[in-house]
Amino acid sequence: MSTFAVPSELESEIDELISHYPEKRSASLMLLHAVQEHFGWVSKDAIEWIAAKLELKPINIFELVTFYPMFRQEPAGKYQFKVCRTLSCALGGSDKLFKHLCGKFSLDAHKHGLQTTKDGRFSVEFVECLASCGTAPVMMCNEGFYEGVTNAKADEIVTKCSA
């Protein structure tokens, strides 16, 4: 038996989201967001739960998790840093910023994909264009958005998270 349980508050939020669409399947991405925001990641059980809720096969949801880069099949750190890697930010020094953050958290700046510190507090990841090219380099920390991030500014943001 799966121990996966969706709290009633989240489920009513989900029911509301489903009501926005003439066809239930359309709510897939919004449900994945809601579940990931609540649990921190999308587990196999969560995929099955969403599929059942939308009267779909689990594969219909799983193929979304593997296609859309924002969905995670494993937990990320409590504070997740997404550093923009694309051209304007690269010209603005995003490589330096990424290396600085990786160094700070003892992570490997040459590794691809999301990396998380052993204590599960911080994750760092290079992502593609975040659409704020005029204030490069930019990054996100969870839902927060930061522009013109120097190493010093990055340190401040990390300190604020750690406080």
Added chain:
Amino acid sequence: MPQEYRLILKHADQPGYTPDIDCYLKHGGYGALKKVLALKPRDLGEGKTQSPQEFIREEVKLSGLRGRGGAGFSAGLKWSFVDRKGGKPIYLICNADESEPGTFKDRQIIHKDPHQLVEGMILSCWANDVKLAYIYIRGEMPEGAKLLNKALKEARERKFLGKDILGSGYDLEIHVHRGAGAYICGEETGLIESLEGKRAYPRIKPPYFPAVLGLYMCPTIVNNVETLCHVTHIVNMGGAEYAKLGTPNNTGTRIVSLSGDVKKPGYFEVEVGKATIGELINDPAFGGGLRDGRKLQAIIPGGSSSKVLKAGEKFKLKKKNKDGEMAIVETDLLDLPYDFDSLMGAGTMSGSGAIIVIDDSRDIVDCLANLAEFYAHESCGQCTPCREGSLWMNKALHRMTHGEGRKADADYLLHIAQNIQGRTICAFGEACAWPVLSFVKKFKPEFEARGAADEAKRKGAGTSQKFAAHPDQQT
């Protein structure tokens, strides 16, 4: 001296201007909506009448508004393709999946003046008999999604949205739908698939033109954020008056996103075609020029998918001369008017209105390698030429920037890119091929020198070549 002309961003950066509905109303917000709801059918004579909706659609056509998302297609024409006789519901989707590298204009509207977008959407929906619409916003803009949801809630509370809008009998609902990090969702048919809860694999056209077979196989209009905002101003000003802004066939204003190697990167709203690329980059009112001591190397003029322009390039453009006759005029890159047609004439495009400036301190191979990585990451994988080709180009550029290049890589890259463009379902094929084709063709000596230097280094070190030549290159 060209100046900014702020229509869309008129209030956005004013001190004290907030994204809530009261502030928008105080600045005349929802006036255009009240205006159209009061319109009566017009008698065209000979027993013909024109409905208020038809009238507004004609006004949009008259305005000459061209889509601000990338293709620059006439918005009025796009609306005119909608199948209104089939009896199926018509949907409208606002494309707020702003993710073309270099572009950051929609973010300003959504964050600073969300009600302007909501009003533009309501007007566009009303004019096209739409009852249900969506805003597809990219997943990485959670704050934007919240602001839009709040704006929609406020609009509902004031009866601008929902059932029986302002007592007119017109019902409309708009919902926010979040993407999840896939660039391909900006392609309108990919976006529709994504909104249906599927992988964002673009659909083949024909037959899947959104105007006929869009969301749930119903007629669907997909418009960019900025395009929809312009509709509000067209209603307020009238189409003919709006068309006086900008230049012929390139009407209105547009928000230019300027980034990269300039002193003052940022967004500037200008009348289309009234400022040249050079002015946008160098004028103190805009980019303020390159950093001291730096020279221009290249410009990406319309988002990363547009073909790069090399400093010093000259183009032969058809223009009216002093006597009002059409003549071929040689135009320097910096003197190109920043509009749809001039950039097309220069073999590139103004795309999403995003200029990325690259100065002489930058390694041009590195710049292209960065973009190739983007496209390799973002190819949806549906069509073989793009799925494989974008990765091959990325691999080749990766080795070139990691000391393992070859002189022949330049031609190899061109060969792959030529085999992608025109051979895919959607325009992503061109989007990933064009940067490679243009960078390598225009900077061929740089690319060949880079590869040759790596080869010489390997020879000197006495090691065999790590990469065997590709069969295509052995001829």
